[in-house]
Amino acid sequence: MSSSATNPIVPGFAPDPSVALIDGVFFLVNSSFHVFPGLPIYASRNLTDWTHIGNAFNRQSQLSLQFSDTKIHPQADGTTMLATGGLFAPTIRYHIAIGTTYVICTNVVYPEDGGDDICQNFIVSTKDIWSDVWSDPVSFDFRGIDPSIFWDDDGKAYICGSAAPGPMTKIHLFEVDLSTGQKLSEEVKVWDGTGGIYPEGPHLYKQGQWYYLLISEGGTWKGHMITVARAENIWGPYEEHKDNPILTAKGTDAYVQCTGHCDIFRDQQSHWWGVCLGIRMRGEKCIMGRESFLLAGEWPEGRWPSLQHVTPEVRDRRLQLVVQGPPIMPRHDADLLYLRNADLAKHKLQGSTITLAASRADISQWSEPVTFIGKRQRSLSGVSTVTMEVPQQATSFKAGLVHYKDEHRYARMFFDSEACEFVFELVNKAKSIARSERRKAGNVDLNVRFKVTYTEQELNFAYTLGGEEVSLGPVDTAELSGSDFVGPIIGIQLVSDDSSCEVVFHDLHVE
Structure with a gap:
């Protein structure tokens, strides 16, 4: 085992960590x-x-x-x-x-x-x-x-x-x-x-x-x-x-800011460690929000505990002494997320296929259940994709890919069937940001692939229809960054006044 660990140990939407052995x-x-x-x-x-x-x-x-x-x-x-x-x-x-x-x-x-x-x-x-x-x-x-x-x-x-x-x-x-x-x-x-x-x-x-x-x-x-x-x-x-x-x-120019909410614990060798929340921050850009970081500590009996500063990498020889074992397997679908008191019956999962039944309410509000399913964004730089089967039906609906924090802040790209357009929207009510962009869809008798590419600096949305990729946006990550409790979730949603409307998505991939 290496004598170093990469921070954050749990990236993305992962605040207020606590640990037990x-x-x-x-x-x-x-x-x-x-x-x-x-x-x-x-x-x-x-x-x-x-x-x-x-x-x-x-x-x-x-x-x-x-x-x-x-x-x-x-x-x-x-x-x-x-x-x-x-x-x-x-x-x-x-x-x-x-x-x-x-x-x-x-x-x-x-x-x-x-x-x-x-x-x-x-x-x-x-x-x-x-x-x-x-x-x-x-x-x-x-x-x-x-x-x-x-x-x-x-x-x-x-x-x-x-x-x-x-x-x-x-x-x-x-x-x-x-x-x-x-x-x-x-x-x-x-x-x-x-x-x-x-x-x-x-x-x-x-x-x-x-x-x-x-x-x-x-x-x-x-x-x-x-x-x-x-x-x-x-x-x-x-x-x-x-x-x-x-x-x-506080008062430093460290890359990891806002460090706090710490829990300390001992490993099997009685060495002391801490976990805390922190925010990776470059100027106003801190798109990932509060994440979980590891730090080494010391605590001689009868004296006060001490903790290392939080850095993007933990270098400590004691990591080599932590007991090893077989790899731990994730629980299937444990990472899928719904918003508040969602109607789970409107979200059907079968293998890599997700069938959504429409809600009338949109993610721009909180009081009514919405049809949305997603995963925490884990990578500071990455790509998330999904393929949507475009329904051939008369009812109007809006369906697509969303980068979501809460009802006040989100960026999304969706197909508006009534207008036969692909739409990009960016909303941050806390910063009075609201803008959109529309593109005529053309032939929609095909599946459409939605994609959002992200770095620490920028989000870029694109859709592919009939082999042609069209870009929408982009979003400066500062536009969705700020002092908050939560972190980014990338998912899919469906909105329609017709509750019988269903849309099928394939291969939701979130990094």
């Missing part, structure tokens, strides 16, 4: 916000190669994403923050004595009446993480986000989390019965953080006689940082580390 395999979970299935689970034997093996939220009956829309928040510096509801900042933990894996998370609901956000906190669990069979959620009472589980030496279970509302949230702690969600103690504020906005993403660890509380502060953009405090009693008082923050890219 289970029977010699590392498992990582991410936030998923507005997509189903959610809470993706990745597995690795070597910390370098990560495979998508399932999703902890994989049945629509587990919870609802109906009100996981995206809010546009203007910032003081003239930019905007786009905050998407849904599944925030999960933590994965394994209880070796009972052989159970837990994922704890918050479903943030944005009420239709514009009232305060509703934080639906829950725990799901499994006895066999490879099975992809997870329990129904066990709810617990906590008005806040980013809960994390900690077991003390006496077997008692605790939850710490970021108590709402922001921006000056507080870190709270309480004892809990994980099987029922019942609180077994009062909820106690244990730390305010060091003064940065949005103290959140807490994780509690114990080393020797000390309890260590690791949190994120500064917001999840360029001020993001990791700070730590410790106490000899789990309830505090917590003493701040004099060298805080122990991780940040």
Whole structure:
């Protein structure tokens, strides 16, 4: 094995990572916000190669994403923050004595009446993480986000989390019965953080006689940082580390910015590592959003933890010591994504063929289900393609290929049957961007191939009909970049007022 690893270890839409070591395999979970299935689970034997093996939220009956829309928040510096509801900042933990894996998370609901956000906190669990069979959620009472589980030496279970509302949230702690969600103690504020906005993403660890509380502060953009405090009693008082923050890219010209929301863990050799989110950023261009990065750490007993800066490559001889094993195979179709509470009956999969039944609602809104299926963009530079059978029917429809972040930001290319045209659209409501381009289709008695080619700088759309390729666009990636929670998804969609309209697609390929 090499003594280096390529960062990000999970590229694309992969924020807020958390890791657990289970029977010699590392498992990582991410936030998923507005997509189903959610809470993706990745597995690795070597910390370098990560495979998508399932999703902890994989049945629509587990919870609802109906009100996981995206809010546009203007910032003081003239930019905007786009905050998407849904599944925030999960933590994965394994209880070796009972052989159970837990994922704890918050479903943030944005009420239709514009009232305060509703934080639906829950725990799901499994006895066999490879099975992809997870329990129904066990709810617990906590008005806040980013809960994390900690077991003390006496077997008692605790939850710490970021108590709402922001921006000056507080870190709270309480004892809990994980099987029922019942609180077994009062909820106690244990730390305010060091003064940065949005103290959140807490994780509690114990080393020797000390309890260590690791949190994120500064917001999840360029001020993001990791700070730590410790106490000899789990309830505090917590003493701040004099060298805080122990991780940040704030004020630097590093390529990987916004580093934060970190979880630290030990490998089989008791070496310390961290995973955190970060954003690959060149000027205003950061099309991939928040991704998962690996970093080496040190934590001598009785001392404070330290973490390396995040770089595009991790160089550490300890990677050679991580236990190897046979390759891990991905779970079939685990990476396919739908938006919010999709009508799954309108998406039929058979081998490499996908048949879509039309929705009346379009991706430009969130309140109604849409017909869309896609995958996370994983490559900074790549090509995604799909072939569409053009229906020979009188009904009007719009169908094609979409590069999607949320209802406010997307670029797409589709066939408009009523106008008999191919259409390109770019929309970013947060930046007041809206433009389109149309081309007459000519003979459409043939299959059409849609393609989007992307680099860090630009997206280029094209369609091929009858052997002729026609380009549309392009899109400067800065036009779809910005401060947000989510990442790019590339997929196919179908819109029509005729609910009986169906369109067949073949070989959806997303890099």
